[in-house]
Amino acid sequence: MQKDWINELVDLCLTAGISGREEMIRQKIINMLPKDMPYKVDNVGNLIVEIGSGKEFVALMAHMDEIGLLITGIKQDGTLTFKKIGGFDDRLLLGSHLQIITQNGSLDGVIGAIPPHLGGNQPIDNLTIDIGAKSKEEAIKMGVKVLDYAVFKKHVSVLNGKYISVRSLDDRFGCLSLVKVLHKVKNENLDKKVFFVWTVQEEIGLKGAKAFLSCHKVDICYAIDSFACCSQLTGDVAPGNGPVLRMADNSAIGSYSLMMEILQKAERNHIPIQVGVTGGGTDSSVAVDSNARMVPISLAVKYLHSNAEYISLDDFEKLVELLTVLLIEKS
Incomplete structure (x- = not known):
């Protein structure tokens, strides 16, 4: 099951970049942005694109760093x-x-x-x-x-034509999903200001997200990151069943009202979706401290933080579809 974005994802995964040394992956992402799209790199290294206008401010975040x-x-x-x-x-x-x-x-x-x-x-x-x-x-x-x-060192495996396994899917799939969504919505007349933020130093304490939110007002925040499955804690959440709303982890609890809005939009657009609880934390948790509603929107990842991280190919496409709907569709 060859999909046109797999090579882009593999290229991002194979690019090295631990926390604090994200320069190579950041340049890869810059090269993937829509032609002539304005962007900035802030003092700590976050890559930021702003589009749209309106009274509501929405941030989509994905972290560039890896373990x-x-x-x-x-x-x-x-x-x-x-x-x-x-x-x-x-x-x-x-x-x-x-x-x-x-x-x-x-x-x-x-x-x-x-x-x-x-x-x-x-x-x-x-x-x-x-x-x-x-x-x-x-x-x-x-x-x-x-x-x-x-x-x-990274090895890529495609399993049963349905799943891809490679070290640093966390969070290179999130980075690519933001690129894909940006291409889809760049010419839309958005009724909100949207920040696409590729953050640094997430793995050592959400540092990039903290820096960004200290300088930008945000009303809604979506961190696009991994959902560590599959255990007794995480229940039935698994790769292949759609994107996951990561409603609770060790760092924060997501907004219940925002979750309901997302579920309604997903249902109207026939997008399968999962809701779950896991461990760890995401950049979204910082948004709570900044008085923003947040829900991390994730993919279920088996074997997270190992050399065999593994996601569903179809889940990735549904993730891009869901994020696009959230930005374009009116409430």
């Missing part, structure tokens, strides 16, 4: 020490293949695991990245510096 590793030092044996950026299971580190991003390009690296022949049970806090250097001097000559970063 990964920040290089903190180079040991005398040539291996690299690191700090985790974002929340993920330490078990992902053992035996992982990495892409290290330096000022001069990228390098391959691995995090090895002690084989069972030698005892196994390697302490996680003693792990280092092996780039094939035999000394600190050799690693430096290879171009590695403190504050370079690493991401897990």
Whole structure:
């Protein structure tokens, strides 16, 4: 089931960019904007497009950053020490293949695991990245510096013609959905001012969203982000059943009245939709502190924050359709 946007999504996913180092993914998104569309990059790195006019101010947000590793030092044996950026299971580190991003390009690296022949049970806090250097001097000559970063190497799988699995779908599908919606509504006579915001540093505390909302009045906020499924907490929510209204998580509870409006518009337009509760947090939660109504509009993601993140292809198309309806259709 080849869809014309899959290659765009894969390109975004394969572009590295941890929290605080979103410059490459931001440029990719800028290149995908409608021709001659005005945009700005604010002081912290958020990418912002404003369209429409009216008394109501609506923000759609998707975060550009992904989980990964920040290089903190180079040991005398040539291996690299690191700090985790974002929340993920330490078990992902053992035996992982990495892409290290330096000022001069990228390098391959691995995090090895002690084989069972030698005892196994390697302490996680003693792990280092092996780039094939035999000394600190050799690693430096290879171009590695403190504050370079690493991401897990990414492999793309299309499963049963219905699902796509690749690291950093969180939140590159959200980034692409905003691009697609912007192309659909750019020539519409919108009765509201709409901000399309691609945010930075979501994975380490919603920093970009906080910066944006400190400078912009918003009445309604939709964060387009992942819904971690599938567990006892999240019930029947699953990929393939439509976009998800992420009504409660660890950071905030969405607006019940706004949820009802969204459900009514989805029903009128025959868009399947799910409602659920999960853990974690989204950029939308910051909007509550700014006196805005908010509902995070998500896709169900299996294996979130792992190397096998996985969404439904059809759900993505329904997400774009739903967001377009929310901006165009009158209440």
